[in-house]
Amino acid sequence: MSLKTRILGLAALLLVAAGTASWLAYQELSRGIIERWGEQVAEIQVRYDSARLLQSLEREIGLARQMAQSSTLIQWAKNPNTPGLTDRAIRQMESFRSNFEDNSYFVALRKNNHYYFNDAADTYAGAQFRYVLNAEKPDDAWFFQLIEEGRDFHLNVNPDTELGVTKLWIDVLMRDEQQNIVGMVGTGLNLDEFLRDIVDIGQKGITTLFVDYNGAIQLYRDRNYIDFASLIKPEGQKNTVDLLFDEPEDKQQILGMLQLLKQRNGESGAVETGFVSVDGRKHLAGVAFLPAIGWFEITLLDLETLIPQSYLWPLIAVFLVSLLIVLLVFHQIIQSRILRPVIGLEGAVKQLRDGNFNHPYLPRPDNEIGRLVDHFEKMSATLRDTTRELEEKVADRTEELHRLARVDALTGLKNRRGLDEVIHEQIQRAERENTGFGLLWLDIDHFKEINDQLGHQAGDDILCRVALWLRAAVRPYDHPGRWGGDEFVVLLSPCDLETLEQIAARIRANVEAESQRSGTAITISVGGYFCQPGETLDTLLRNADQALYEAKDAGRNRVRILAAKGKATNTSGQI
Numbered sequence: 001m002s003l004k005t006r007i008l009g010l011a012a013l014l015l016v017a018a019g020t021a022s023w024l025a026y027q028e029l030s031r032g033i034i035e036r037w038g039e040q041v042a043e044i045q046v047r048y049d050s051a052r053l054l055q056s057l058e059r060e061i062g063l064a065r066q067m068a069q070s071s072t073l074i075q076w077a078k079n080p081n082t083p084g085l086t087d088r089a090i091r092q093m094e095s096f097r098s099n100f101e102d103n104s105y106f107v108a109l110r111k112n113n114h115y116y117f118n119d120a121a122d123t124y125a126g127a128q129f130r131y132v133l134n135a136e137k138p139d140d141a142w143f144f145q146l147i148e149e150g151r152d153f154h155l156n157v158n159p160d161t162e163l164g165v166t167k168l169w170i171d172v173l174m175r176d177e178q179q180n181i182v183g184m185v186g187t188g189l190n191l192d193e194f195l196r197d198i199v200d201i202g203q204k205g206i207t208t209l210f211v212d213y214n215g216a217i218q219l220y221r222d223r224n225y226i227d228f229a230s231l232i233k234p235e236g237q238k239n240t241v242d243l244l245f246d247e248p249e250d251k252q253q254i255l256g257m258l259q260l261l262k263q264r265n266g267e268s269g270a271v272e273t274g275f276v277s278v279d280g281r282k283h284l285a286g287v288a289f290l291p292a293i294g295w296f297e298i299t300l301l302d303l304e305t306l307i308p309q310s311y312l313w314p315l316i317a318v319f320l321v322s323l324l325i326v327l328l329v330f331h332q333i334i335q336s337r338i339l340r341p342v343i344g345l346e347g348a349v350k351q352l353r354d355g356n357f358n359h360p361y362l363p364r365p366d367n368e369i370g371r372l373v374d375h376f377e378k379m380s381a382t383l384r385d386t387t388r389e390l391e392e393k394v395a396d397r398t399e400e401l402h403r404l405a406r407v408d409a410l411t412g413l414k415n416r417r418g419l420d421e422v423i424h425e426q427i428q429r430a431e432r433e434n435t436g437f438g439l440l441w442l443d444i445d446h447f448k449e450i451n452d453q454l455g456h457q458a459g460d461d462i463l464c465r466v467a468l469w470l471r472a473a474v475r476p477y478d479h480p481g482r483w484g485g486d487e488f489v490v491l492l493s494p495c496d497l498e499t500l501e502q503i504a505a506r507i508r509a510n511v512e513a514e515s516q517r518s519g520t521a522i523t524i525s526v527g528g529y530f531c532q533p534g535e536t537l538d539t540l541l542r543n544a545d546q547a548l549y550e551a552k553d554a555g556r557n558r559v560r561i562l563a564a565k566g567k568a569t570n571t572s573g574q575i
């Protein structure tokens with residue numbers, strides 16, 4: 001796996017890890033905020049719903065209380081059979097009817113259990129006495145129960161089977177001057193309208209319900225849960241609020257909250273909140289006690305509806321896009337600041353390893369890698385210079401060795417190898433240019449005796465002098481050399497036969513004259529051969545050697561020149 005893939009993979013991994021951690025932290029934080037917010041909203045909502053209920057009931061309750069205090073009605077209730085009182089009482093009732101919002105009322109008298117009622121349509125005009133309440137009938141039990149309990153005021157959701165209406169009844173006890181209960185008055189509110197106006201007002205995600213002091217559901221959008229005629233039901237048969245919850249701990253919690261508020265004894269503004277599950281969805285429940293009516297108001301906030309998860313999608317999108325941008329920026333930075341320079345450097349190192357000093361331009365970021373590139377370039381330049389210097393030295397030394405291999409150490413003339421090379425080149429040139437050239441073979445006469453008489457060192461000196469005299473006698477472009485021992489060879493080119501003879505004679509005479517001047521007189525014998533194009537090295541050496549042999553044989557200190565076919569041209573020199 002390349003460095004780039006590994007770095008980017010690691011970066012992506014770290015970003016995802018950091019993103020996940022941030023996401024979890026965000027979820028925890030947002031849950032905390034939502035819960036805190038929800039608690040405050042629940043409190044506000046509870047107070048708001050309570051206020052709406054009380055506001056709509058306050059006037060009705062006030063009127064009912066006023067009606068219960070009517071002296072006309074109280075006198076009549078005490079003496080229901082007194083002639084004339086009933087008519088007055090009915091007129092009084094009717095005057096209240098128009099004031100009640102529902103334009104209906106009821107009056108029930110304790111003395112004769114007579115029940116009076118009229119509605120908005122004045123259906124019972126002249127027949128307000130409807131029926132006689134019967135303590136044995138369950139439908140009438142409410143009346144007897146309330147009188148027994150002696151509660152001055154009571155709200156009751158109850159269907160009136162006789163009248164065929166289901167209403168939220170406001171019941172107020174009527175007492176005489178001695179506080180004896182003489183009857184009950186009140187009005188009823190249409191339950192469906194009331195539920196629509198106060199309870200089921202269509203706020204999405206918010207459920208409002210009212211339960212009585214015992215937790216029995218009184219007002220709820222689903223009528224099936226309403227505990228009608230709760231007053232007369234025995235404990236255990238009531239539709240209590242815990243029916244709305246699935247989990248036992250939620251039931252416990254909500255009942256506990258009611259209990260807690262009861263203990264706080266209607267403390268003004270007291271609200272209890274807690275999380276519960278309704279139909280598998282998490283809700284925040286807010287509960288308040290309404291001392292004015294003796295009921296509890298419960299508000300359930302569906303947090304998922306009020307703050308749906310989809311609200312978070314833009315946030316998630318922003319998060320993902322940010323993650324992508326961070327990854328791209330990171331990639332760019334890593335690419336330009338690390339990867340590209342490192343890859344370039346790797347390529348340059350490979351080229352350097354293969355001996356190529358001319359690497360392409362290397363990016364140089366302002367960091368450790370840039371400094372590494374600097375060091376590399378300096379090292380590369382030093383290595384290049386040192387290598388070139390070394391190569392030059394090796395070339396010089398090789399050339400020197402090459403030269404030395406072709407030079408005679410004693411005389412400084414070409415040695416046999418050097419002579420071989422130039423003669424070989426000359427053979428080729430002669431063939432190319434179709435020209436002849438000359439070759440002289442020289443040998444010091446009686447050199448052995450010189451060595452024997454004067455010593456080997458003196459012999460060496462003479463060899464060196466002969467080399468000097470030989471060099472002086474030939475042209476600058478001729479090639480004199482020492483073939484070995486006391487034998488010398490001279491290649492003459494360009495050359496014709498005549499020139500060959502002249503130079504051979506000059507060399508011999510020069511050696512003789514110079515040696516006499518030097519104090520050790522010596523002579524040399526010279527054999528010459530004029531070579532023709534196409535002849536081999538072997539042939540011309542053999543012929544030159546033959547000429548030398550003839551010169552020696554003829555008495556030494558003389559020149560013997562042979563032309564092609566080994567024919568002698570002349571012999572010169574002294575004996």
Ligand SMILES: Nc1nc2c(ncn2[C@@H]2O[C@H](COP(=O)(O)OP(=O)(O)OP(=O)(O)O)[C@@H](O)[C@H]2O)c(=O)[nH]1
Nearest residue numbers: 443444445446447448449451456457459460485486
């Ligand atoms: N001082 C010295 N002597 C050498 C060197 N190389 C060969 N010699 C001697 O040179 C002598 C050559 O003798 P030859 O050429 O055979 O005979 P010569 O005495 O010259 O007689 P001719 O050639 O017949 O006139 C030998 O005695 C060798 O030992 C050298 O480098 N230095």
